Amino acid sequence: MTQVTLNVEGMSCNHCVKAVEGAVQNAGGTAKVDLASKTVEIEFEESKATLKAIKEAIEDQGYDVV
Numbered sequence: 001m002t003q004v005t006l007n008v009e010g011m012s013c014n015h016c017v018k019a020v021e022g023a024v025q026n027a028g029g030t031a032k033v034d035l036a037s038k039t040v041e042i043e044f045e046e047s048k049a050t051l052k053a054i055k056e057a058i059e060d061q062g063y064d065v066v
Contacts, residue, residue, distance in 0.1 A: 001043055006055070
């Protein structure tokens, strides 16, 4: 299991949390969003998902991974 923390700009509400969590789940991982610190803790199996695909899924929802 790989664990990564990403900084994500543009999140401001519970809808944003659900959108990011859903995007990460659809890309093959799980996410825990912290709005206050603008971070997303992600866990994924490298055999099932890639960090690149997860970042792209978050960005496709309109957020910036920095």
